[in-house]
Amino acid sequence: MTDPTIRVRSPVPGDATAMAHVHVLAWRVGYRGIVPAAHLASLDPVARAEAWQELLARAEAGDGQPVGPGTSISIPVVADLDGRLVGIASYGPYRSAGGTKPAALSELWMLNVHPEAWGTGVARALIDHVEERLRVDRPEPTAALWVLERNARGRRFYEKAGWAPDGATITETIGGADLVEVRYVKQL
Numbered sequence: 465m466t467d468p469t470i471r472v473r474s475p476v477p478g479d480a481t482a483m484a485h486v487h488v489l490a491w492r493v494g495y496r497g498i499v500p501a502a503h504l505a506s507l508d509p510v511a512r513a514e515a516w517q518e519l520l521a522r523a524e525a526g527d528g529q530p531v532g533p534g535t536s537i538s539i540p541v542v543a544d545l546d547g548r549l550v551g552i553a554s555y556g557p558y559r560s561a562g563g564t565k566p567a568a569l570s571e572l573w574m575l576n577v578h579p580e581a582w583g584t585g586v587a588r589a590l591i592d593h594v595e596e597r598l599r600v601d602r603p604e605p606t607a608a609l610w611v612l613e614r615n616a617r618g619r620r621f622y623e624k625a626g627w628a629p630d631g632a633t634i635t636e637t638i639g640g641a642d643l644v645e646v647r648y649v650k651q652l
């Protein structure tokens with residue numbers, strides 16, 4: 465048997481449905497028992513796919529904002545495992561979600577991997593790619609991300625990748641539940 469091939473790349477409009485599917489499934493499995501079940505059940509992959517489709521079509525048409533200093537949008541990337549899209553991530557400027565403003569001004573906005581691809585190295589390939597892009601594209605020396613306090617698997621993953629909590633927390637209401645998020649940072 466040959467080793468699985470992981471490829472990280474920019475998404476195209478035709479990826480929208482797979483991206484939405486990965487996003488919704490990662491949430492439903494990863495946040496089970498953390499985010500209210502009714503909220504997880506209500507996540508709509510069709511609406512998400514339409515939103516991705518529109519955003520990616522605009523980017524393809526040259527209507528999207530370029531990445532770089534001053535950009536105010538997030539940049540999506542996707543990962544294929546043996547040719548199948550199983551991971552999505554996005555990064556951009558720090559969104560100032562709350563807490564004291566860290567020295568870090570870049571942010572990993574989101575990272576989601578299809579549960580069937582957990583433990584395969586796809587998530588690591590995605591975060592390595594995002595960190596490299598942030599190093600090259602953005603002027604800030606440090607990046608931040610927010611992760612749910614109770615997301616043990618996510619936190620373990622980030623810690624193994626060299627990220628550490630900086631002490632800031634916020635409480636976000638998701639599906640009617642008040643959930644604590646902790647901020648992690650990493651020197652790039």
Ligand SMILES: CC(C)(COP(=O)(O)OP(=O)(O)OC[C@H]1O[C@@H](n2cnc3c(N)ncnc32)[C@H](O)[C@@H]1OP(=O)(O)O)[C@@H](O)C(=O)NCCC(=O)NCCS
Nearest residue numbers: 490494575576577582583584587610611616617618620621
């Ligand atoms: C977070 C995510 C991207 C990580 O990808 P992954 O493929 O699961 O990551 P890995 O398997 O490489 O690493 C996860 C680590 O957590 C460990 N882990 C597994 N289950 C765990 C659990 N219930 N509690 C704590 N750690 C756990 C794994 O064993 C592994 O650590 P190890 O390599 O030391 O054994 C993926 O799980 C995911 O998409 N989750 C749902 C969405 C999410 O949480 N996104 C990030 C939020 S900001």
